[in-house]
Amino acid sequence: MSFLEIRNVTKKFGSLVAVSGVSVTVAPGELRAVIGPNGAGKTTFFNMISGFFPPTSGDILLNGEFITRLPVPDRVARGMARTFQITEIFPELSVRENVRIAVEVAEGMSRHFWCGAAARARVDARVNEIVTQSELMPQAGRLVGELSHGDQRAAEIAMALSLKPKLLLLDEPTAGMGEQETHQVAGLIRRLHRNSGYTIMLVEHDMRVVFNLADRITVLDQGRMLADGTPAEIAANATVQAAYLGNAE
Amino acid sequence: MFQVVLYNVTNGLIIGTFYVLMALGLSLILNLSNVINFAHGNFLALGGYIAYVLSPHLGYWGALLVAPVVTAAFGFAVERLMIRRVYNRDPVYSLLLTFGLAFVMQDLMRYVWGSNGLPLGLPPALAQPLSAALFFITYYRIFMVVFVAIAITGLFAFLRYSRVGVRIRAGTLDLDTVAALGVNVGVLRSFNFALGCLLAGLSGVLAAGQIGLNPNMGDDLLMPSFIAIIVGGVGSLTGTLVGGLVIGLAAALTTAVYPAASEAVIYVIMALVLLIRPRGLMGEEGMMS
Amino acid sequence: MSGALARERPTTAIVIFALLLTAPFWLPYVGGYDALATRVLVFGLAAMGFNMLLGFTGVMSFGHAAYFGLGAYGAGLMLRYVTSSTMLAVVSGTLLGGLAGSLFGTLIVRRRGVYFAMVTIAFGQICYYIAYSWNSFTGGFDGLRGFSRQPIDLGFTSIDIQGNGTAFYYFVLLIFALAAAAMGLILRSPFGRTLLAIRENERRARFLGIPIERHIWMSFSISCFFTALAGALYALLNNFADPLGLHYTLSGEIVIMTVMGGMRAFWGPLIGAAVFVVLEDTISSMTVNWMSFVGIIFILVVLFFPRGLLGMLKRRDAA
Helix, strand or coil: CEEEEEEEEEEEEEEEEEEEEEEEEHHHCCEEEEECCCCCCCCEEEEEEHCCCCCCEEEEEECCCEECCCHHHHHHHHCEEEECCCCCCCCCCCCHHHHHHHHHHHHHCCCCCCCCHHHHHHHHHHHHHHHHHHCCCCCCCHHHHHHHHHHHHHHHHHHHHHHHEEEEEEECCCCCCHHHHHHHHHHHHHHHHEHCCCCCEECCCCHHHHHHHCCCCEEEEEEEEEEEECHHHHHHHHHHHHHHHHHCC | HHHHHHHHHHHHHHHHHHHHHHHHHHHHHHHCCCCCCCCCCHHHHHHHHHHHHHHHHHHHHHHHHHHHHHHHHHHHHHHHHHHHCCCCCCHHHHHHHHHHHHHHHHHHHHHHHHHCCEEEEEEEHHEECCCCCCCCCCCHHHHHHHHHHHHHHHHHHHHHCCCHHHHHHCCCCCHHHHHHCCCCCCHHHHHHHHHHHHHHHHHHHHHHHHHHHHCCHHHHHHHHHHHHHHHHHHCCCHHHHHHHHHHHHHHHHHHHHHHHHHHHHHHHHHHHHHHHCCCCCCCCCCCCC | CCCCHHHHHHHHHHHHHHHHHHHHHHHHCCCCCCCHHHHHHHHHHHHHHHHHHHHHHHCCCCCHHHHHHHHHHHHHHHHHCCCCHHHHHHHHHHHHHHHHHHHHHHHCCCHHHHHHHHHHHHHHHHHHHHHCCCCCCHCHHHHHCCCCCCEEEEECCCCCCCCHHHHHHHHHHHHHHHHHHHHHHHCCCCHHHHHHHHHHHHHHHHCCCCCCCHHHHHHHHHHHHHEEEEEEHHHHHHHHECCHHCCCCCHHHHHHHHHHHHCCCHHHHHHHHHHHHHHHHHHHHHHHHHHHHHHHHHHHHHHHCCHHHHHHHHHHHHH
């Protein structure tokens, strides 16, 4: 049984074929990584799934439902949440406020002009739960713009969690981070996956992160799917090695 | 009757050419620097006054050529001293800055040259009417339209063929890439701002020959120029040219039939464009949104 | 706790209202007068309404004079041609400006940045053009006269706000306080926080599932209603509606008041309006070149005080 199913998607920009005939299925509760050298089409692939733009051809199914051309808010409503390569947060608001906005939107309160005591208590509880889950309690009152890279990423993930996602899409979650921050974020992702059972798909550059985290790995190269398998299978795959070494500097 | 219509149409045409010249300058600055130059009308007036000061020494023709350049130099200095500082800030700041600048420039010109109109003398040959029957059309009116046409052609040729012009166009599309190629974007923007002011100054000298000088002479042209840009599509210089011609001609034709509505028709055109084709006639989807 | 506004100290509001409530008593000692204080309230309200959009949604309108002016004409026309009820006139003006803004807003919510600003300016100029061309109805260039604010009839008694400038000041202060409370509540609500989200990061907000265009439209409309309310009060203050009240010059002044006071602070626009109105009043009585001074204020604020007066105080607090 598959939770996310990508059937033979292709994306062309003019004459440039960014992604060509890629199919991937992700099982519920799986942590799937998509890797590939620069220009492999990872980001394009990811943007099609999250609804930035539709594929030129092919289909995307979430929980058996066609979502190929669904706009972003409808995908969010069906349980899809994403983070970005460059952290997208609300810098001049505190961690708690960042999460609160996301929780209120998820609770369907985004057009409420008034928040009663009961609703406020419910939102407060949920905000606390998420801030704890994303390991940000000590920084809860600080402005997100003033936090470290790793904590900003955690705050962004916290916002995604507020939407009660069934599928979490993470675009290069450790991009531009140092050793320690990479470790922190990878640890957070692992705990969210193992302890809270989220289905996660992530695009990643850092091989160590991927091989330690993922249940299965999809390798893209020049828009095509090169391989798909467990980390061990991928590590042993000669084509993958050739592609990586061939493209490595 | 025929003469009245012809008179109104030539008037409209001339106003239209001023719309185009003003709007092109505004559009240049807007496209490259993302700044709405509220003071553009004041640069126009400044150009006229500089010509007024220079013409006793250089004659009309000398003033016509030198005054726009002096206006451009002034614009260059203003950009270096002030406008440059707000490029990386919220757009509200650049709007307020040029807005304040407009106030100061207008008031200073009033202070220096007085609020009453001043004439700019024309060479006698230009001041002649075409013929007794067409007494209301002077050679100067013809000359203005031709000169503006040449100036606009020159501008587009400059942007297409010169190295700096190509850089300006490239910067409009993607400033970061142009900077990455090693172009000094700061200087490019200053130069571009000055180029916009050059066009304003030129409009000012030409307008002064027709309607004389006063400190507010550019004000009535500012709004139609905005509308020319909106109608043509923000981000496209060709669009601005087309937009300016469209509203200029529409105003001219309306003037021929019912002069009181000539301003209204401009607004109606803008409203129609916003309703039917919000990105403007030649604007690209996604630009500025 | 509940939104960025919680960082506003409640003492600011207390001090402001203490000063406003006692203004008629201490103003004469500093050379002020009731009508000047009323002007401050009116422009403060206009700028605070405008700042819902600029400061708290991050969207740049440069045509808010249109809704201010429509509010003034709506109230003036009502009093002149239809009713003698001051309250009805205020409501009509507010509705005229607010609804015009809401309608126009549907056309432009997809635009951003300077383009949004340009289109709003142009729309404002359409209103300006209509007001000065429609001579027979609006009084054209000379503005709309021939109406005056009428006593407020409370049933058991009626309050003379025409002859008594102090009574009118308190009338405006009451409306101002109610409007400020409404704005505060909106900004502290879940809806208000979605506006902050849009200001802070539009892409993030979109991917949280906030319908951006719809919320910007709502913010724009709400902002227009408050600014129109201020315009209606302005017509009552002067017993006059001026086409220049629709002109983009006034839009610019509303923006500078907001920025000068601090666009990230709830009370910033009111402080900015107070400073601007008092400065303009003082300078224009001293020199004919007051335009230069106003222009220089614009330039100095932009170059040296971009965070505004309250913004600088807050910064000092944090440091």
